[in-house]
Amino acid sequence: xxxxxxxxxxxxxxxxxxxxxxxxxxxxxxxxxxxxxxxxxxxxxxxxxxxxxxxxxxxxxxxxxxxxxxxxxxxxxxxxxxxxxxxxxxxxxxxxxxxxxxxxxxxxxxxxxxxxxxxxxxxxxxxxxxxxxxxxxxxxxxxxxxxxxxxxxxxxxxxxxxxxxxxxxxxxxxxxxxxxxxxxxxxxxxxxxxxxxxxxxxxxxxxxxxxxxxxxxxxxxxxxxxxxxxxxxxxxxxxxxxxxxxxxxxxxxxxxxxxxxxxxxxxxxxxxxxxxxxxxxxxxxxxxxxxxxxxxxxxxxxxxxxxxxxxxxxxxxxxxxxxxxxxxxxxxxxxxxxxxxxxxxxxxxxxxxxxxxxxxxxxxxxxxxxxxxxxxxxxxxxxxxxx
Amino acid sequence: xxxxxxxxxxxxxxxxxxxxxxxxxxxxxxxxxxxxxxxxxxxxxxxxxxxxxxxxxxxxxxxxxxxxxxxxxxxxxxxxxxxxxxxxxxxxxxxxxxxxxxxxxxxxxxxxxxxxxxxxxxxxxxxxxxxxxxxxxxxxxxxxxxxxxxxxxxxxxxxxxxxxxxxxxxxxxxxxxxxxxxxxxxxxxxxxxxxxxxxxxxxxxxxxxxxxxxxxxxxxxxxxxxxxxxxxxxxxxxxxxxxxxxxxxxxxxxxxxxxxxxxxxxxxxxxxxxxxxxxxxxxxxxxxxxxxxxxxxxxxxxxxxxxxxxxxxxxxxxxxxxxxxxxxxxxxxxxxxxxxxxxxxxxxxxxxxxxxxxxxxxxxxxxxxxxxxxxxxxxxxxxxxxx
Numbered sequence: 072x073x074x075x076x077x078x079x080x081x082x083x084x085x086x087x088x089x090x091x092x093x094x095x096x097x098x099x100x101x102x103x104x105x106x107x108x109x110x111x112x113x114x115x116x117x118x119x120x121x122x123x124x125x126x127x128x129x130x131x132x133x134x135x136x137x138x139x140x141x142x143x144x145x146x147x148x149x150x151x152x153x154x155x156x157x158x159x160x161x162x163x164x165x166x167x168x169x170x171x172x173x174x175x176x177x178x179x180x181x182x183x184x185x186x187x188x189x190x191x192x193x194x195x196x197x198x199x200x201x202x203x204x205x206x207x208x209x210x211x212x213x214x215x216x217x218x219x220x221x222x223x224x225x226x227x228x229x230x231x232x233x234x235x236x237x238x239x240x241x242x243x244x245x246x247x248x249x250x251x252x253x254x255x256x257x258x259x260x261x262x263x264x265x266x267x268x269x270x271x272x273x274x275x276x277x278x279x280x281x282x283x284x285x286x287x288x289x290x291x292x293x294x295x296x297x298x299x300x301x302x303x304x305x306x307x308x309x310x311x312x313x314x315x316x317x318x319x320x321x322x323x324x325x326x327x328x329x330x331x332x333x334x335x336x337x338x339x340x341x342x343x344x345x346x347x348x349x350x351x352x353x354x355x356x357x358x359x360x361x362x363x364x365x366x367x368x369x370x371x372x373x374x375x376x377x378x379x380x381x382x383x384x385x386x387x388x389x390x391x392x393x394x395x396x397x398x399x400x401x402x403x404x405x406x407x408x409x410x411x412x413x414x415x416x417x418x419x420x421x422x423x424x425x426x427x428x429x430x431x432x433x434x435x436x437x438x439x440x441x442x443x444x445x446x447x448x449x450x451x452x453x454x455x456x457x458x
Numbered sequence: 459x460x461x462x463x464x465x466x467x468x469x470x471x472x473x474x475x476x477x478x479x480x481x482x483x484x485x486x487x488x489x490x491x492x493x494x495x496x497x498x499x500x501x502x503x504x505x506x507x508x509x510x511x512x513x514x515x516x517x518x519x520x521x522x523x524x525x526x527x528x529x530x531x532x533x534x535x536x537x538x539x540x541x542x543x544x545x546x547x548x549x550x551x552x553x554x555x556x557x558x559x560x561x562x563x564x565x566x567x568x569x570x571x572x573x574x575x576x577x578x579x580x581x582x583x584x585x586x587x588x589x590x591x592x593x594x595x596x597x598x599x600x601x602x603x604x605x606x607x608x609x610x611x612x613x614x615x616x617x618x619x620x621x622x623x624x625x626x627x628x629x630x631x632x633x634x635x636x637x638x639x640x641x642x643x644x645x646x647x648x649x650x651x652x653x654x655x656x657x658x659x660x661x662x663x664x665x666x667x668x669x670x671x672x673x674x675x676x677x678x679x680x681x682x683x684x685x686x687x688x689x690x691x692x693x694x695x696x697x698x699x700x701x702x703x704x705x706x707x708x709x710x711x712x713x714x715x716x717x718x719x720x721x722x723x724x725x726x727x728x729x730x731x732x733x734x735x736x737x738x739x740x741x742x743x744x745x746x747x748x749x750x751x752x753x754x755x756x757x758x759x760x761x762x763x764x765x766x767x768x769x770x771x772x773x774x775x776x777x778x779x780x781x782x783x784x785x786x787x788x789x790x791x792x793x794x795x796x797x798x799x800x801x802x803x804x805x806x807x808x809x810x811x812x813x814x815x816x817x818x819x820x821x822x823x824x825x826x827x828x829x830x831x832x833x834x835x836x837x838x839x840x841x842x843x844x845x
Contacts, residue, residue: 077577080843081539081562091562093560093563093845094560095844095845128784149782149783152468152784169783170744170745170752171744172742172743172745172800173481175468175478179704190707196745197745197746197799199799199800200799222714230786231780231781231784231786232745232752232784234747235747263781340825355559355560357556357557357559358557358583358584358620359584360613360621368844370763370812371811371812375763376757376762376779393618394650395514395811396514396536396556396621397811398617399617412559412586413559413560424758424782425757425758425782428782428816429815429844430842430844431842452527455816455818455841457755457817458479458481458482458483
């Protein structure tokens with residue numbers, strides 16, 4: 072038995088009632104997750120859009136395959152090592168929606184391409200990145216035509232990666248065309264900053280500017296004989312806008328599967344599917360004083376980059392940061408009773424992606440958080456896959 | 459070969475030059491760490507104080523043993539699973555400086571106590587915690603007298619765990635005395651909030667109040683016939699104050715080993731040892747635009763609960779949060795050149811403890827960050843040990 076399996080066994084096991092899961096544990100409310108899965112699949116299908124959910128959220132081969140069984144064409148990842156581990160676990164279509172520049176990483180990817188471990192795609196935003204990618208594929212002996220799909224990333228408002236719209240993108244598309252081992256697959260156009268603008272109007276304005284940048288780039292490319300096969304991008308916060316634009320053909324949303332406290336703070340879009348919280352940290356009160364309770368979940372159990380967790384149950388409590396291993400719970404209003412020593416406290420993480428990255432497995436619960444049972448444990452295959 | 463060893467091999471290996479370590483990687487500057495180790499050992503030795511460093515920082519059995527070889531009496535941890543994993547790796551003296559209330563956790567600990575896997579100690583702050591601990595030890599068949607050391611935690615200003623000073627502590631000491639399987643070992647008195655007060659004067663004022671609470675509690679106990687064998691506590695930020703008080707007999711400082719950006723923002727105490735930054739994230743530029751560079755380290759590579767990383771090399775750069783997988787680097791002043799695509803960027807994490815918890819191993823470098831080589835890889839044994 073692997074060490075990680077032994078730990079899991081002491082913490083949670085299939086068939087146990089939810090009340091006896093050890094704490095802190097990362098729990099998926101499977102019924103809620105499956106409703107989110109179905110709603111997103113329907114949304115994309117009805118609009119004729121491809122869905123390629125971001126596996127940087129769940130980092131799990133099992134959940135990647137589940138999404139693909141529900142209509143997704145494949146998944147996105149951010150890191151080479153994520154792509155390689157998911158491919159090794161049988162995920163068949165993987166897009167690294169990020170730039171990779173280090174030759175050793177590109178060599179590992181090229182070997183996986185040559186061995187056809189999966190269908191791979193990658194983003195680029197520099198001539199050097201394209202040349203290094205082509206060299207790695209040739210070095211690995213991946214001489215077949217169009218061995219890998221390559222998306223040119225344009226900066227559509229995030230101010231992070233990507234070339235400016237228009238001619239800089241054209242120069243990269245031309246360079247890709249010089250390398251038969253590469254297949255130009257279209258544009259990567261993702262505006263991360265737009266996802267968490269609180270009002271629907273702000274998100275609409277931000278994505279309108281992104282759409283203009285995409286439109287101008289597509290025009291420039293067309294004028295020079297290049298018709299983009301696909302524009303890929305969008306996230307859970309903004310996707311109704313990209314979907315309505317007529318420009319994006321593929322949605323990369325990830326967080327819809329679990330929904331975190333930060334996304335739930337967004338004013339909803341009227342035309343967006345309703346997604347439920349499906350990811351929780353089960354924690355427990357391990358110290359009590361007259362005016363507060365302390366639970367056993369701190370920021371080694373949940374990420375706080377996008378705010379502190381909300382307390383889902385019991386209600387009426389406010390979570391304050393108690394450091395790496397503690398959370399301090401106080402009554403939101405005078406008179407609200409505090410939980411007792413040993414009581415369970417259910418937290419909704421502020422940000423799902425980096426919270427998942429703190430855990431080795433999900434505890435999948437069927438039948439609700441208060442009376443359900445553990446249906447299965449789901450390995451977080453790419454936890455810590457940073458390179 | 460374990461999967462984790464295979465990943466490590468692709469990322470870093472013994473003997474390689476520092477320039478070829480894959481990124482992002484968590485690197486220990488071994489020379490700097492060893493100077494920190496020696497300075498803290500000398501500080502404690504010269505004052506006749508016991509040193510019990512907190513292994514919540516490094517989460518490593520190898521570094522625990524290294525600290526014990528340099529005079530530490532043992533280590534602290536915060537979680538039962540941390541204690542059990544370190545004991546399984548041969549760490550012989552472990553204090554869980556935190557409350558444990560869940561019977562399944564106490565049962566696992568009691569089994570390890572019965573099997574004498576290590577010498578164990580634990581903190582308590584409730585009658586229920588004491589009764590559950592004693593019941594677990596009896597349930598495991600650990601009937602021997604004084605099977606485990608028990609420290610009563612008092613709240614000395616942190617406002618988190620611990621009973622109020624004075625009579626509430628006396629009540630718990632009396633209850634411990636009723637259980638021959640428990641040995642009352644003294645008081646746990648730690649003021650986490652004092653560690654990061656920026657001026658030395660503020661920290662002195664905070665620990666003076668803590669010392670008064672300890673003093674009153676010791677008096678109350680003595681009046682009722684209980685002489686505390688030891689007071690344990692203190693952290694890297696405040697330790698000169700606890701050391702000078704004459705009350706604390708054991709220091710729990712952890713961060714001194716690595717020093718993070720947050721601790722380095724403290725105004726130094728005149729009488730404290732000088733500790734150097736010894737922990738770095740090696741990262742690499744993977745995207746460049748006219749006004750910024752993007753490196754491959756985001757908050758899945760380094761914790762940001764206590765602020766963003768500093769850029770150690772190249773100098774003159776400011777790090778902005780680029781999300782889970784990216785860091786955005788800009789010139790601190792006009793004219794400072796930005797690093798090129800592929801260039802190495804060395805980061806000093808804002809907070810070491812939760813940063814370590816994101817990685818599977820440390821890359822131990824000898825001879826400096828720019829020209830050194832990898833001397834050894836050090837496993838982070840209790841990464842993700844949350845329960």
